[in-house]
Amino acid sequence: MSVLFDKQIIALGFFDCVHMAHRKILETARQAALSMGVKSAAITFTGNIKTMPVVYDYDERVKLLSELCDNLISFEFSDDFKSMSAENFLMLLINKYNAVGFVCGYDYTFGKNAAGNSAFLSAFAKEHNFFCSIEVPLYCDGEPVSSTKIKHLLSEGNIVAANKLLVKPYHITQRVVHGRGQGHLFGCPTINFLPKNNVLLPKYGVYSTMSDINGKLYCSVTNIGNKPTFGDDVVSIETFVDGFSGSVYDSNVTIIFKDRLREIKKFDNASQLKQQIFEDIRRSKLCCE
Known part of the structure; x- marks a missing residue:
């Protein structure tokens, strides 16, 4: 040998x-x-x-x-x-x-x-x-400190506690895919990922995140789970990036998680959802300071 x-x-x-x-x-x-x-x-x-x-x-x-x-x-x-x-x-x-x-x-x-x-x-x-x-x-x-403990914290949505134990803050790096385009229709376009097989996701909900796009960091909000306002039960990772309007389809983007903001909620219409997204961004900016 x-x-x-x-x-x-x-x-x-x-x-x-x-x-x-x-x-x-x-x-x-x-x-x-x-x-x-x-x-x-x-x-x-x-x-x-x-x-x-x-x-x-x-x-x-x-x-x-x-x-x-x-x-x-x-x-x-x-x-x-x-x-x-x-x-x-x-x-x-x-x-x-x-x-x-x-x-x-x-x-x-x-x-x-x-x-x-x-x-x-x-x-x-x-x-x-x-x-x-x-x-x-x-x-x-x-x-x-153990992987088992970190998995437990992520499954509870406790990003802050998990990040204390990780060498780098919890993040997801994936290739951007096309979503259903609902965000474009009401002025909140999103970056979309599909969950990977056998890779743990945090508890479903809405998270304060930072998005690394081509080496530049943007404040963002990420929804992990379904989209009940649009009757979409497919689990996805969907991120609204504040201050970014370019196209990143088929590019790799890193979403860095800061904190969990709220549960997923069904809104009566897209206008209510849009207002909530802007409130989520406001709160996310506080987490990202």
């Missing part, structure tokens, strides 16, 4: 949403790599290794992780991979990816049937004379 990588300290994990505890793991790997004169790396997976939806898909995880380490090692969570023993997984990282050390969280598990854990990793590293660091829990408001 040929080695294609420089020597590396590898951060182990799934890194579902790249939160503050993940950053601690990655920073430990980076500092250890610097002291040893080697590279730092993180592993991630092209698919979802868990049954629950992820916070960020593979492409977004790659962007976030790339800012925190030198290299990324991507695996497909295939049947062959799932059947690999914990020891064989570590030997793969050593023999193919030139690992000279490992960093993981206290609750990390790996290998077939999750047989490997932090104690197994420590013993393996000691036996092979490799660097190893097991990171203790990182607490915020008395609770350990």
Whole structure:
């Protein structure tokens, strides 16, 4: 098996949403790599290794992780991979990816049937004379920072609390698609996304957001859910951007979430909805200051 990588300290994990505890793991790997004169790396997976939806898909995880380490090692969570023993997984990282050390969280598990854990990793590293660091829990408001906690907060619509735990504020980056055009009809055109399969969305509702369009930030309001005023039950992500009037169809736009403003409401007519959108924008500007 040929080695294609420089020597590396590898951060182990799934890194579902790249939160503050993940950053601690990655920073430990980076500092250890610097002291040893080697590279730092993180592993991630092209698919979802868990049954629950992820916070960020593979492409977004790659962007976030790339800012925190030198290299990324991507695996497909295939049947062959799932059947690999914990020891064989570590030997793969050593023999193919030139690992000279490992960093993981206290609750990390790996290998077939999750047989490997932090104690197994420590013993393996000691036996092979490799660097190893097991990171203790990182607490915020008395609770350990975890992907599970962040998912729970998002499912409740608690963006402010979730953003305290994330390395970067919760955001959605997607290609803009054509909507039904109702916003154009009453003077409030919107940017539309379709939800991605197996990617978690915050609780349905209306949110204060910032929209990054071609590198420029605009105050905005985002509706996640249906559109009962128009009898539209299809779940979508629809954003009204204050002060922007251009076309962004088929372009990538990032929506950065600041706070939840209200529940979705059915209005008697489009004029009432328009008035509410302007009120939502007024409140959103306060959140974005």
